[in-house]
Amino acid sequence: MCKDIGGTIMNYTKSVEKWGVFEFCSEGTTAGNPFLERSITALFESDSERKTVNGFYDGNGIYKVRFMPSFEEEYHFTVCGNFSDSKYEGTFSVTPPSENNHGCVKVHNKYHFQYSDGTPYYPVGTTCYVWNLQSDDLIAQTLETLKNSPFNKIRFCIFPKSYCYNSREPRSYPYEGTPVDGSAITEDNVWGYTPDSKGNNWDFERFNPKHFQHIEYCITELQKLGIEADIILFHPYDRWGFSTMTPEQNELYLKYTAARFSAFRNVWWAFANEYDLIKNKSIEDWERYAQIIVESDPYDHLRSIHNGNQFYDHTKSWITHCSIQRSPEGTSEWRKSYGKPIVIDEMLYEGNIQYAWGNISPQELVRRFWEALCRGGYGGHGETYIDDKAVWWSHGGELKGDSPERIAFMRKILEEAPNGGLRPKNMEWDELCVVPEDENLADETGYHLFYNGISRPGFRYYHIDDNNIYTVDIIDTWNMTVENVGSFKGRFRIDLPTREYLAVRIKKAEDGIE
Amino acid sequence: MCKDIGGTIMNYTKSVEKWGVFEFCSEGTTAGNPFLERSITALFESDSERKTVNGFYDGNGIYKVRFMPSFEEEYHFTVCGNFSDSKYEGTFSVTPPSENNHGCVKVHNKYHFQYSDGTPYYPVGTTCYVWNLQSDDLIAQTLETLKNSPFNKIRFCIFPKSYCYNSREPRSYPYEGTPVDGSAITEDNVWGYTPDSKGNNWDFERFNPKHFQHIEYCITELQKLGIEADIILFHPYDRWGFSTMTPEQNELYLKYTAARFSAFRNVWWAFANEYDLIKNKSIEDWERYAQIIVESDPYDHLRSIHNGNQFYDHTKSWITHCSIQRSPEGTSEWRKSYGKPIVIDEMLYEGNIQYAWGNISPQELVRRFWEALCRGGYGGHGETYIDDKAVWWSHGGELKGDSPERIAFMRKILEEAPNGGLRPKNMEWDELCVVPEDENLADETGYHLFYNGISRPGFRYYHIDDNNIYTVDIIDTWNMTVENVGSFKGRFRIDLPTREYLAVRIKKAEDGIE
Incomplete structure (x- = not known):
């Protein structure tokens, strides 16, 4: 009382x-x-x-x-x-916190994350833009799928989405009022249906609390599963006018959202999906909006802003980590440019829709996850198999693809690595290799993780140092096998099968005994 | 007499x-x-x-x-x-020329090639750097392999090569004299063995005619097979001092080579392999050497200069076409930058050696060939499977890979296209598509070749125009099948299997009858 x-x-x-x-x-x-x-x-x-x-x-x-x-x-x-x-x-x-409550995820060791209680957090994210705005049944199914998935972060929106495969109305709207008549919307005209938001009738000064209460339910359910809610504040895929509100309306929205959501420990602020495609917001606008969240969120939750074509200036101090849309080959460079954790939330999606961003093979998506990892960053998943009922990337539902199982395998390999994340090691030639970010752990463990990607070398020489004995595992990242091939000293040769997607893990042998 | x-x-x-x-x-x-x-x-x-x-x-x-x-x-x-x-x-x-003699290959229609007699020539090249400097038996085997291959151009060197898998002595040297003692050369020290050419004793003013006579034999044998000899004049992979001769020695060499080889119709001049890795030659040197060949070759054979990391300035007037080492995604841009045919002679090789440039899968190499084609250029083949006797990329011998058969299939598709080569069409979204370079043939045939690469769209819409009837083939570039799926008008949908490496060929139906 x-x-x-x-x-x-x-x-x-x-x-x-x-x-x-x-x-x-x-x-x-x-x-x-x-x-x-x-x-x-x-x-x-x-x-x-x-x-x-x-x-x-x-x-x-x-x-x-x-x-x-x-x-x-x-x-x-x-x-x-x-x-x-x-x-x-x-x-x-x-x-005291309950068993699976480790607090908020924060940046640790410059390029990585950990929970408030010091537990390492390695982001393994997926994207379901508006899973939270679907029917109760579909939401329940998504949560069940997530429970059995490798994902510990999910990106989703507060505002509904109007886009290909997203012609239906959401379960609720964030404001009091009525939406434009959507009865004539089809796959052919879902884009730019009402770019001027004509036909909508919203009171942007009166929120619909039910919409937000429901999202809080979703955040809480994710929290129970140990999944971070990477909440997208703005996005361009709109027919209701939520992407073209005035600066004053946006500020009211941000303050209201921060007041409601900040106390949930698993909240991250994703200022935008594809900020550069939201045409009516300038960099000055984004900077002001960022300041509002910085001031309104007492817990300093993680903040990022995700690009379409053009990266935001991720050196800005309010940005805690880089949320990137691009193939992960640039990861090691982005680390240098921005000095922050690199999370490549969009690297193309496994699927078979008609657009190139949503129809790569599971092999290629898994390759991109490993490429990101072995350049010192973190990839992100999405799935876009054609389905009238639900496409994972937007609606959630069931996963159909072959990548999640392999992503789970990668997560296991990552969790077996020394704590604190991995950094790219400069290699002669063209090898990808990461070692522990923590210098002491790097020295102590001698841990090296090499990744061959689409290269299929029949053998490779390795030479960590002259004195220690190293044990070597060949990891098949697609077939999810780990084969120990023995212990070695000095410069040694490892024969490899002529197959794509192999990794080689090297670490100091226990007790240095061969 | x-x-x-x-x-x-x-x-x-x-x-x-x-x-x-x-x-x-x-x-x-x-x-x-x-x-x-x-x-x-x-x-x-x-x-x-x-x-x-x-x-x-x-x-x-x-x-x-x-x-x-x-x-x-x-x-x-x-x-x-x-x-x-x-x-x-x-x-x-x-x-009159005999049946398979079409003259020299020349640039045609700005971005493509044809023979002197007007026959189209679509380069489908391979690389065997020093196949010509191997034993008689191996040379005979290479010629037999080439005869049954899709290749109509081969890159090779006048000077011998010292590099990984290239530790053995050549069959002959271009100069009178004696080579450095090579008895201690192994795979571990073949690089940079005598960067200062110490231990060699050559008279750079006295050629060894047998060396050149033998290369002429090779050029002639290639000619019989309808294969262009893309002769590499300089390269950096050397232990004999041939890459570090003086400018005067280089000039003597170029004049001698031009006097000997120019009269062979199938000769092309490749000024360098990886010009930028040949450290002692400046751009001014290359320009002067180019001028010597321009003046010494009365037939104006094709001339190019191939890069390691840094492209040469391919706008130089002596350069007839771009010889490029890189993945072919840049082809459409290079066409714009240089306004010349784009031949990507090195796009990584099918194989399993320890280096990333020589261990991609046949799938990936074939993809690169199609990528080059469907951006308006021409890919090049190489094969580097580990073999003590002969690695195709350097020694020739037998082909072991799975790409040549598919490259032959691609060549067939290309030869079935309207004459004069293909140019990239600007597409909305991300589709790759080429149409005939010749505007009249483009109009007349309505030919469009789309390539999906690693994308696996379950369907795509096509819309060439509203009036004509088009017949559509689904081409599986890996499984080498062509399936006609019917005739269509206006905007139409084609369902596609969820597989990588598919192409869609669209052309006006005969007589416009559906």
Whole structure:
């Protein structure tokens, strides 16, 4: 129970786990436009932290403030704002995190990630742009699929999507109002149906709380599965006018979204899908929007902005990691240019739709994952097999492809590597090789992971050093086998089968015994 | 018989076919250094042409002048020079070319080639750098292989090659003298064994005529098979000092080579393999060497210069076509930049050696051939399967790979296209498509060749125009099948199997009947 300094009493939970969501909830005024005219703010204090947090109007006269505590301590909070004449305060205690709660993912060791509790996090992402805006059945199926998949991050949108294979209406809209008549929309005219948003009738100053509540459900379900929610704030594939709102409307939207979502530990901010295809937003706009999120998110969740053709300037300080659309061959260069983790969220998708971005083979997608990994970055998955019901890349549903199993295998290999991620080693000639980013672990383990890609060398010489004994595994990244071929010292030759997609893993033999 | 204006009589052939080799041969002085101090020149005249041609010293007191006539006319010639005190003149008649003699290959329609007689020539090249410097048996085997191959051009060197898999001595050397002791050469030290050419003892002013006579034999044997000899004048892979001769020595070499080889109709001049890796030659040097060949070759054979990392400036007027080492994705851009035929002689080789340039799959090499073709250029083949006896790319011998059969299939498809080569058509989205370079043939035939590469679209829409009926073939470039799927009008959909490496050929239906 919460003490109303004035008189009213509201319920809230007396304890919450570390990195969980504490929620304060109160009735308040419904006069005027609460989204625009009302404020609710709370100050949270414990021995180790002190944070002022914005709340939001959740409809039906209900106001909420959410908070994610970072310490197992007693917290005191004070709520104020013009949402009510009452003032509230209260206390709650923070219990240890539950088993699979490791906190937020943060940048670690410059090019990699780890959770708040120090557990390594290696992003293995997929994209289902509007899985969250599908039917309950399809959403349940997507969650079941994700549960059995290798993916620990998913990119998706707050706004609905209008695009090829995306002609249907979403389950809900983010604003009060009515959409343009979509009854004449077909695959042939789904693009640019109402580029001027004519026919839509939205009140961009009144959010639809149900839309956001539902997305919060999705975020929470992902959290249960240990999956990061890489939330796309803006995208160009639109017929409702959500991509062409005014700067003031965008700012209101960002503040509302940050107030609602920030307390979920698995949230990442993806400012855009293909920012450069959203024609009415300038770099200055993006920079201002970034600043709003920086100021409105008290937990400093990861932030990125994803390109169509032209990279954003990823050196900007608000960008925590590079979210890239491109083939991963540039990864080692991008590391140098930007000095940040490289996540190539779009590398073309496994599938068979009519467009080249969505019809590569599973072999090629898996190759791109390994190419990214063995250049010191992280690839991303997507699947676009023609299906009237659901195409994974947009709607979720079931996975049909042959890459996820191999991506799971790659993830296992990566998790077996020394902690803290891998960095590209400069090689003579043309070999791809990564070693531990952490110099001490690199020295200690002698870990080297070579990747041959489409090269099919019948043999290769390796020479790590003259003194230590190294054990060597041939990894078939497609057939998912690991074969130990023995221990070696000095310069040694490894014979290889004439096959594509092989990797060679070398590490110091235990006890240095041959 | 030739009339010696002074008194001596020498034999020569009284008739020669058009674009054949007429050879005048005479004894002359052996005093001093005939290579350096003696000259032999002849003026050839017919009704339609008049050419002054340099001859050369062929050893053993024999001097020769060779001439390739371009007209079926009576020719008169006059020989002079300080090779002899005698002066010679004579006549011969030129007969029609034999069946497979189409003359020299020349640039046609800006981006393509044809023979002197107007027959189209579509280059389908391979590389066997020093096949010509192997044993008689191996040479015979290479010729037999070539006879049954799709290749109509082969790149090879005059100088021997010292490189990985090229540690053995050649059958002969181009100069009088003795090579460095090669007995200690192994695969481990074959590179840069004697970068300063220490241990070699050559007289760079005295050629070894046997070496050149043998190469002439090879050129002639290729000619019989209808194969162009793309002769590499300089290359960096050397332990004998042939890549580090002085400018004066290089000039002597180029003049001698031009005098000997120019009269063979199937000769092309490849100034270098990887010019930019030959460190002691500047751009000014290359330009001067090019000028020497331009002046010394009376027939204006095709001329190119092939890169390692950095392209030469292919806009130079002496360069007739671009000889390129790179993956062919840039072909359409190179066409625009250079306005010349694009021949990508090195696109990585099918094989399994330890280096990435020599171990791609046949699928990938065939893909590159189609990629080059469907961007308006021409790919080149090479094969590097590990073999102690002979690796095709250097020694010739037998082909082991799976690409040549598919390259033959591609050549057939190309030869079935309207004459004069294909140009890339600007497509919306990401499709690769070529149409006939000749606008009239493009209009008349409606020929379009689409290539999907690694894309696997389940269907695609095509729309050539609204009025004509088009017949459509699905071509599986790997499985070498052509399936006609019917005739269509306007915008039509073609369903495609979810497989890589498919092409779609569209052309106007005969009589426009559906």
